[in-house]
Amino acid sequence: MAGRAARLVLLAGAAALASGSQGDREPVYRDCVLRCEERNCSGGALRHFRSRQPIYMILAGWTCHDDCKYECMWVTVDMYLQYGHRVPQFHGKWPFSRFLFFQEPASALASFLNGLASLMMLYRYRTSVPASSPMYHTCVAFAWVSLNAWFWSTVFHTRDTDLTEKMDYFCASTVILHSVYLCCVRTVGLQYPAVARAFRAFLLLLLTTHVSYLSLVHFDYGYNLAANVAFGLVNVVWWLTWCLRNHRRLPHVRKCVVVVLLLQGLSLLELLDFPPFFWVLDAHAIWHISTIPVHILFFSFLEDDSLYLLKESEAKFKLA
Template sequence: MAGRAVGLVLLAGAAALASGSQGDREPVYRECVLQCEERNCSGGALKHFRSRQPIYMSLAGWTCQDDCKYECMWVTVGLYLREGHKVPQFHGKWPFSRFLFFQEPASAVASFLNGLASLVMLCRYRTSVPASSPMYHTCVAFAWKMDYFCASTVILHSIYLCCVRTVGLQHPAVAAAFRVLLLLLLTAHVSYLSLVRFDYGYNLAANVAMGLVNLVWWLAWCLRNQRLPHVRKCVGVVVLLQGLSLLELLDFPPLFWVLDAHAIWHISTIPVHVLFFSFLKDDSLYLLKESEAKFKLD
């Protein structure tokens, strides 16, 4: 029964993805792409295209076919708008105004700032928290490893930190086993999306499920440790992160053909990273002070 339910969820996600590609199924779009490729993407015309293509576009892997799809996308969007219809999606994505070789410039810039904020706060954590703190190596080493994969790892990293904070300090073997489990789950998740099929519905469902686990587990820890002054930062992080994740469920054409819900999500979570590392620093220093006090008593 459970397997059937999961299958229905994945099927619904696939249907949602398919219904979001109305633009590339339009005859006017397909005919435009076909004519463009015949006119520009073979023989001498292709050499001419490559000679006038900016070097940064060629280095980024933009082909003549990609350029045809981009130009014909806007032709189709123009027809839709003139007829008073809603803006369609193309190949599962909204139409974005390209900047240099960035197809989604706002999301690209926001993702860079997101990563920069995490890097800066991680460096600050390393300089302000001694390596002797019980949470130091968990916060630093594992974060570096997880950062190489994808956005889903942010939530998995948070879940792992919660596991260590609630169980792992007393039972390191449990935390080590849980870390291996999370890495296996992440590997399977990324492998499926990269090698088998990028199913937007499945990816969304998986991230929502991970977010709920993260939310419930951290809030349970916060309730048990509400006497600690820095716990309010943790509450703020998990509530904000879960609330802002609703942006990923929104679906609207990009404002000014640049800013969509996904880009707004990346931008809005930048201060959440700062608050999260501030909590980690305070909690790590608290644990260090607590361990030093126990050592003196012993």
């Protein structure tokens, strides 16, 4: 929900620096990469590199050029530490110790666990909530959108490329907008289905325009930041307003309040920007880990609310 927006704010800000961080501007790093590529990434040396490269690295898309950047990153980090300087960033990111083919092992694992938690809660929701519940299909669709977003988040942290970065951003935007739609259906759409359908068409057009501009015209990190902040603010304000108006009448709504407030509070972890502990665990990974129980709580709210709506609709049918 809102936490995705907070994450995008900080990711977009970091990505905007990707064209020139301190580490990759360092002459030692640039010279090291140049020499490594000349020595290893052409002719017989390249064939030798490929022959000894593990199959899992090949399948993950790691190239000789990538390997040179990785090795030279650590050469530069060692030089900085030797002279008592702060650890530099490279291409907008802290240096991470690669595990197998995982570029950011902790964040990749945390994203996978978030996806696994979402899958488990989707199974629980579909098991406990009948399809006749008014919110059933909307909630199931939201769960699948969330699963897709966590899949691409896992892939992005496993292997950071232009494609995986964009898919991570686009899926995160989709989750936020779908949460806005979910809120619209819950607060307005059940009474006025035509309004919900029109709003869904508007959100689809908005998402299509957003993704098309970033994909076909220019991937503008500043625009992406502003757009997702706006989406996130609408999401937070709408959900929180509805929750505060109904928390006394509907006790389970308090779960939603806790989710919104926790996601906003936990997003502050991203502000604690520091070199990763043991070159693996950074603030972003900690944030990902902390969101796992929050997503479980949100799906628990959706389950309770859907069962409440089903009971309410059955009561109205009997009265009729």
